[in-house]
Amino acid sequence: MFEKQDYSTPSLDNSRLSLRADCESCFGLCCVSLPFAASVDFAMDKDAGKPCQNLREEFRCGVHDSLRERGFRGCTVYDCFGAGQQVSQFTYNGRDWRQAPESAKQMFEVFPIMRQLHELLWYLSEALALQPAQALHDSIREALGETQRLTRLRPASLMNLDVAAHRANVNSLLMQTSELVREDARRRHKGPLKQRKGLGRGVDLIGANLKGADLRYANLRGAYLIAADLRGADLRVCDLIGADFRDTDLRGADLTSCLFLTQFQLNAAKGNADTKLPPSFARPDHWSA
Incomplete structure (x- = not known):
């Protein structure tokens, strides 16, 4: 039989609160920044940096309640890990791209970078809560702190950030974490x-x-x-x-x-x-x- 183990700590949910999308605090960045092509997931083509035709003046989706029925299944799948509100409220201090059109292009390019960083925060938060990987926790905390520091950079610094190199370093830690946790579970397994x-x-x-x-x-x-x-x-x-x-x-x-x-x-x-x-x-x- 499988011996049930709780590999997480009660603090995991709290550590991820800021990594959940808060569309009310975002300037509709995923609806503008990202491109999509007409397909089973999207009913039309849209270029990067161009507002979706369904985006309202107050940055809410005009067809949110019927996205799937209208052919926008991809919109219901997407998750920014809280990057939208971070860019909107912290990186640009609550000043939206309509108020400051001179910053619009930069904001739309910063958003995908921030999303990558927030995704790494999601994984690192989980890794830090996995007890079988305790030997790596100091390194994970260091990577978590460095990633959090990067999310607080100003726009120009974010644009020059080598996200791929940072992801590679974090990924090495996550792979080691995975091996430790899965090996621990295999050892605890009872039966063939x-x-x-x-x-x-x-x-x-x-x-x-x-x-x-x-x-x-x-x-x-x-x-x-x-x-x-x-x-x-x-x-x-x-x-x-x-x-x-x-x-x-x-x-x-x-x-x-x-x-x-x-x-x-x-x-x-x-x-x-x-x-x-x-x-x-x-x-x-x-x-x-």
Whole structure:
């Protein structure tokens, strides 16, 4: 049997409060900064830096309640990890791009950089709450503090930031964390473990039939799980950082103690009331009952 372990600390939810999108405090940055192309996710083309036709003067979406019905499924999936309000209220001191059009272009370019930093804060906050990785906690705290410092840089400094290099350094810590936590879980496991073939970092599982699969302790970092069938699968203590969950069927799956999950991934997937989620995540509105 699987010996249930609580790998997180009660402080994790609180440490992530600022990493949740607060659209009321944002200047509609994702609706302007990001480009999209007409597809199954978007009903039209839009260039980067151009306001979406549905964006109102007060920076709210005019069709928010019917995005999926109108062909804007991609908008319901997106999550900025709180970068929108950080850029709007801190980096630009609450002065929006309509009030200060001379800063608009720079603001729209700063936003994706800030989103990357906030995503790293999300992962590092989780890593710091994972007790089996305690040997790395000092290094994780240092990386967390440095990432937080970077989010407070002024716009020009953010524009010159080598985000890729910083991500690489953080990613090394996250990989070490994952190995420690998954190895600890394997040691605590009671009973035989099934051998899983064909799994690993970046594996192509597009459309794969993994219904009811035992994926505990697996490394699925960056895996392509697009339209895969994971109904009833066990994903506890499975590393899911960067895994592509577009249209992945998670109905009845158990993700209660998976590693490095994001709301963005859940929003892109299909699920239902039987999908077991970690306590800090919201069940997407479009999931079935």
